[in-house]
Amino acid sequence: xxxxxxxxxxxxxxxxxxxxxxxxxxxxxxxxxxxxxxxxxxxxxxxxxxxxxxxxxxxxxxxxxxxxxxxxxxxxxxxxxxxxxxxxxxxxxxxxxxxxxxxxxxxxxxxxxxxxxxxxxxxxxxxxxxxxxxxxxxxxxxxxxxxxxxxxxxxxxxxxxxxxxxxxxxxxxxxxxxxxxxxxxxxxxxxxxxxxxxxxxxxxxxxxxxxxxxxxxxxxxxxxxxxxxxxxxxxxxxxxxxxxxxxxxxxxxxxxxxxxxxxxxxxxxxxxxxxxxxxxxxxxxxxxxxxxxxxxxxxxxxxxxxxxxxxxxxx
Amino acid sequence: xxxxxxxxxxxxxxxxxxxxxxxxxxxxxxxxxxxxxxxxxxxxxxxxxxxxxxxxxxxxxxxxxxxxxxxxxxxxxxxxxxxxxxxxxxxxxxxxxxxxxxxxxxxxxxxxxxxxxxxxxxxxxxxxxxxxxxxxxxxxxxxxxxxxxxxxxxxxxxxxxxxxxxxxxxxxxxxxxxxxxxxxxxxxxxxxxxxxxxxxxxxxxxxxxxxxxxxxxxxxxxxxxxxxxxxxxxxxxxxxxxxxxxxxxxxxxxxxxxxxxxxxxxxxxxxxxxxxxxxxxxxxxxxxxxxxxxxxxxxxxxxxxxxxxxxxxxx
Numbered sequence: 239x240x241x242x243x244x245x246x247x248x249x250x251x252x253x254x255x256x257x258x259x260x261x262x263x264x265x266x267x268x269x270x271x272x273x274x275x276x277x278x279x280x281x282x283x284x285x286x287x288x289x290x291x292x293x294x295x296x297x298x299x300x301x302x303x304x305x306x307x308x309x310x311x312x313x314x315x316x317x318x319x320x321x322x323x324x325x326x327x328x329x330x331x332x333x334x335x336x337x338x339x340x341x342x343x344x345x346x347x348x349x350x351x352x353x354x355x356x357x358x359x360x361x362x363x364x365x366x367x368x369x370x371x372x373x374x375x376x377x378x379x380x381x382x383x384x385x386x387x388x389x390x391x392x393x394x395x396x397x398x399x400x401x402x403x404x405x406x407x408x409x410x411x412x413x414x415x416x417x418x419x420x421x422x423x424x425x426x427x428x429x430x431x432x433x434x435x436x437x438x439x440x441x442x443x444x445x446x447x448x449x450x451x452x453x454x455x456x457x458x459x460x461x462x463x464x465x466x467x468x469x470x471x472x473x474x475x476x477x478x479x480x481x482x483x484x485x486x487x488x489x490x491x492x493x494x495x496x497x498x499x500x501x502x503x504x505x506x507x508x509x510x511x512x513x514x515x516x517x518x519x520x521x522x523x524x525x526x527x528x529x530x531x532x533x534x535x536x537x538x539x540x541x542x543x544x545x546x547x548x549x550x551x552x553x
Numbered sequence: 554x555x556x557x558x559x560x561x562x563x564x565x566x567x568x569x570x571x572x573x574x575x576x577x578x579x580x581x582x583x584x585x586x587x588x589x590x591x592x593x594x595x596x597x598x599x600x601x602x603x604x605x606x607x608x609x610x611x612x613x614x615x616x617x618x619x620x621x622x623x624x625x626x627x628x629x630x631x632x633x634x635x636x637x638x639x640x641x642x643x644x645x646x647x648x649x650x651x652x653x654x655x656x657x658x659x660x661x662x663x664x665x666x667x668x669x670x671x672x673x674x675x676x677x678x679x680x681x682x683x684x685x686x687x688x689x690x691x692x693x694x695x696x697x698x699x700x701x702x703x704x705x706x707x708x709x710x711x712x713x714x715x716x717x718x719x720x721x722x723x724x725x726x727x728x729x730x731x732x733x734x735x736x737x738x739x740x741x742x743x744x745x746x747x748x749x750x751x752x753x754x755x756x757x758x759x760x761x762x763x764x765x766x767x768x769x770x771x772x773x774x775x776x777x778x779x780x781x782x783x784x785x786x787x788x789x790x791x792x793x794x795x796x797x798x799x800x801x802x803x804x805x806x807x808x809x810x811x812x813x814x815x816x817x818x819x820x821x822x823x824x825x826x827x828x829x830x831x832x833x834x835x836x837x838x839x840x841x842x843x844x845x846x847x848x849x850x851x852x853x854x855x856x857x858x859x860x861x862x863x864x865x866x867x868x
Contacts, residue, residue, distance in 0.1 A: 319840065320838070387805070389680075390679060390680040390807065391806050392806075392840065394803075395806075396836045400803060401796045403719050404792070404796045405796075481720075484716070484728065488711040489695075489709065489712060491704020491705055492705065493705040521711045522625070522708040525627075525707065526705070
């Protein structure tokens with residue numbers, strides 16, 4: 239059994255997770271991210287102990303604790319090198335939680351944790367596995383032979399910052415034309431908004447008005463009701479996404495690419511055109527093909543993934 | 554000691570290579586690619602034996618033989634699944650060369666071999682290493698922990714077929730906007746030709762005329778003589794290339810990206826603007842940085858890499 243901690247800008251979510259990635263018990267408290275980081279970590283320990291008490295599990299039954307944390311992480315030293323979301327610099331988070339719990343603590347970037355969690359539960363033992371999450375940004379991680387692909391400096395796997403349109407729109411990272419700028423939920427909302435401005439009489443425009451604004455669902459909902467402008471938005475968005483995914487396929491040849499994050503809830507309305515495009519243009523013509531599937535873990539991916547980081551490291 | 558075979562569309566190059574990747578002796582014969590493949594493989598064996606005789610090395614001193622072959626290779630079975638360049642389908646090449654030599658034979662894609670060869674000789678033990686070759690196409694390979702990254706179906710590492718310009722120019726692979734269409738030597742020549750058409754009075758146009766046509770050097774040579782149109786060509790080409798390389802950096806965080814192929818001979822005139830762009834836009838701000846260097850192995854990369862494939866497999 240492991241404890242997984244999913245540290246977010248809003249909540250600290252903690253779970254007791256069995257060896258197979260099933261959550262036995264979970265809970266959360268507010269992060270209150272402006273307070274001293276030691277207090278945040280203290281709350282991870284406090285919540286862990288509460289969950290153990292609640293379930294009657296002893297701390298001695300926990301093999302190790304994993305933390306998923308936003309930012310740049312040195313997974314070997316357990317240091318949060320830098321985090322913008324929860325303000326931290328050179329903070330020895332693993333050591334601190336070890337001090338508060340007496341357990342071995344391992345830490346990784348939250349996107350890597352999500353990929354490892356999804357892989358553990360839904361990866362079917364794939365030799366190469368990629369998770370791409372479509373949320374505020376485009377995140378993800380790459381799992382090779384069951385392990386997170388970190389790069390030499392632990393900063394690898396930034397799939398959202400592959401260039402998709404050289405010289406294209408500016409990304410928050412400073413580069414132009416990142417996949418994130420074209421395929422995130424934020425991008426989809428922007429693309430929908432632009433199409434509404436150009437097509438003020440469309441059903442899509444009406445739908446946005448009725449619902450008090452544009453969301454990542456607006457274009458899909460309007461398309462399902464037969465709106466042509468909405469269909470064009472979905473088609474273009476699917477093309478951007480598919481162009482990114484087929485690049486990952488050509489580079490990694492993963493057995494599975496799992497798509498998570500809010501936009502993935504659009505389901506087949508998104509996956510069908512994405513798969514159709516990839517089938518048409520993939521480089522690999524003669525070997526078994528990559529499968530593009532919907533990620534199955536939702537919010538729990540972080541907790542489970544953090545626990546799986548502990549499982550992977552605790553050998 | 555190993556034997557490395559670099560099978561190309563024009564020549565079969567064979568070398569005896571020591572355990573550290575140094576060529577002891579090498580030679581080549583014409584591939585004559587339209588003849589029966591068994592004959593091509595027989596010539597690999599014949600040339601190997603000639604080189605052994607010439608050097609006084611016994612076949613018993615050779616630990617294994619490696620082949621670098623164009624096309625889709627099943628590295629586990631030693632099968633050439635498909636090759637367009639040298640017409641082959643489901644050909645058990647490793648078994649055949651084993652039959653002719655009595656040695657263990659391993660085979661990998663020629664681009665992967667080149668990457669492994671460059672890594673063995675110039676990789677400085679990097680945990681993650683990427684080779685990108687700028688030739689007729691854009692090839693390359695990824696070395697992780699000293700091993701070729703193959704993907705689940707052995708078709709991975711097609712770095713030239715990452716999308717760089719979504720919806721851009723058509724690639725020979727069938728997809729639009731591949732890195733290869735913007736950053737290969739072929740692309741550079743095309744970009745140079747287009748600029749010459751637009752600037753018929755430029756020094757670059759004169760240079761092309763004097764030299765009987767445009768090559769991958771024309772723009773660099775004209776730029777060095779102060780031609781503004783040529784400078785613009787180099788700047789745009791460097792930007793395309795750098796946009797691809799920084800994507801590989803953000804994805805893999807390799808310690809080293811080595812650039813090979815004909816265009817890399819332009820040297821600092823190319824590397825300087827490429828590094829400058831990457832320094833400005835890389836995602837990783839807080840950890841050690843990827844180094845972009847010129848690949849050092851030229852034509853020998855194939856032989857050495859094939860031998861290193863044998864070394865890696867022969868354990």
